[in-house]
Amino acid sequence: MTVRVPAKINLCLGVGRPRPDGFHPLATVYQAVDLHDELRITARDDGEITVAVHTEVALPEGSVVPESDDNLAVRAARLLRKHLGDESLGADIVIRKVIPVAGGMAGGSADAAAALVGCNELWGGGLSKLDLEPFAAELGSDVPFLLHGGIAIGGGRGETVSPVLARGGYHWVFATAAEGLSTAAVYAEFDRLAPDAPAEPEVPDALLNALRAGDAHALGLALSNDLTEAALSLRPELADTLDVGLRAGALGAIISGSGPTTVFLAASEQHALDLAMALTSAMNAADVIQSHGPVSGARLV
Numbered sequence: 001m002t003v004r005v006p007a008k009i010n011l012c013l014g015v016g017r018p019r020p021d022g023f024h025p026l027a028t029v030y031q032a033v034d035l036h037d038e039l040r041i042t043a044r045d046d047g048e049i050t051v052a053v054h055t056e057v058a059l060p061e062g063s064v065v066p067e068s069d070d071n072l073a074v075r076a077a078r079l080l081r082k083h084l085g086d087e088s089l090g091a092d093i094v095i096r097k098v099i100p101v102a103g104g105m106a107g108g109s110a111d112a113a114a115a116l117v118g119c120n121e122l123w124g125g126g127l128s129k130l131d132l133e134p135f136a137a138e139l140g141s142d143v144p145f146l147l148h149g150g151i152a153i154g155g156g157r158g159e160t161v162s163p164v165l166a167r168g169g170y171h172w173v174f175a176t177a178a179e180g181l182s183t184a185a186v187y188a189e190f191d192r193l194a195p196d197a198p199a200e201p202e203v204p205d206a207l208l209n210a211l212r213a214g215d216a217h218a219l220g221l222a223l224s225n226d227l228t229e230a231a232l233s234l235r236p237e238l239a240d241t242l243d244v245g246l247r248a249g250a251l252g253a254i255i256s257g258s259g260p261t262t263v264f265l266a267a268s269e270q271h272a273l274d275l276a277m278a279l280t281s282a283m284n285a286a287d288v289i290q291s292h293g294p295v296s297g298a299r300l301v
């Protein structure tokens with residue numbers, strides 16, 4: 001069985017000061033984009049769960065995708081099996097990795113969502129995506145959204161998702177960086193730089209209005225990310241990449257999640273091509289990728 005699962009971007013990322021449990025409260029709008037990992041999963045009946053990763057993107061320096069029980073897809077399969085209560089259930093998982101690693105596009109979380117959907121089907125779990133949500137939330141803040149895809153508001157620490165009324169499709173260009181950024185390091189820098197962050201961040205109305213109207217120009221102006229300052233503090237050269245895109249006429253430019261991938265909104269497919277050329281010629285990105293969204297979440301193919 002094969003499951004395809006998209007990457008996500010955050011059209012806005014409002015971050016509050018840490019909660020007593022250590023997590024940061026988030027107010028975000030996710031969009032799933034057409035950049036997919038693919039998981040091939042075959043059943044075994046000896047209780048073993050294995051994973052192999054075929055990486056089709058350049059791995060950032062110092063990053064590895066574990067081929068062990070630490071892989072989020074294996075953790076997802078184990079969690080589901082525990083719930084199903086049958087230790088003989090096993091699986092061989094082969095991941096074709098296309099989503100940039102450690103790029104703020106939730107590649108690991110995507111694989112976890114895909115493993116939940118795939119193993120549920122393979123093992124006859126009979127659970128709906130709604131039933132899978134609590135397991136997804138336990139595995140990571142972005143995992144519930146990647147079950148569903150589309151465009152959704154994320155609250156809590158990102159794990160409570162509700163769909164957004166939106167129309168139209170959007171053309172995006174992503175510029176990846178040669179070196180990944182640790183999500184934990186960016187949040188620690190955020191805490192240092194923004195000790196007075198609000199307890200309850202909010203999603204800007206302008207962003208929701210732009211999505212409701214399907215207005216790419218308004219959306220470009222409304223894109224925002226509270227982690228920008230922290231990510232730029234750790235990786236100042238990302239400011240140059242953002243500038244290149246804006247000078248080439250991007251409708252908006254932001255850092256994706258905790259970075260270091262940068263995201264540019266284009267007015268059309270042709271404009272996305274022009275932006276991609278400008279970003280490639282500037283030679284400060286490891287890779288430049290054209291994409292579009294929204295697309296659906298983890299699904300069997």
Ligand code: ATP
Pocket residue numbers: 063064065066070071072073095100101102103104105106107108109111112142183257258259
């Ligand atoms: P996020 O946007 O959720 O903060 P990210 O996109 O920046 O995450 P990931 O690509 O999800 O980062 O990877 C973060 C780390 O998670 C990797 O360096 C890797 O060690 C680990 N990891 C575990 N399982 C996976 C997986 N299936 N795919 C990618 N990384 C994984």
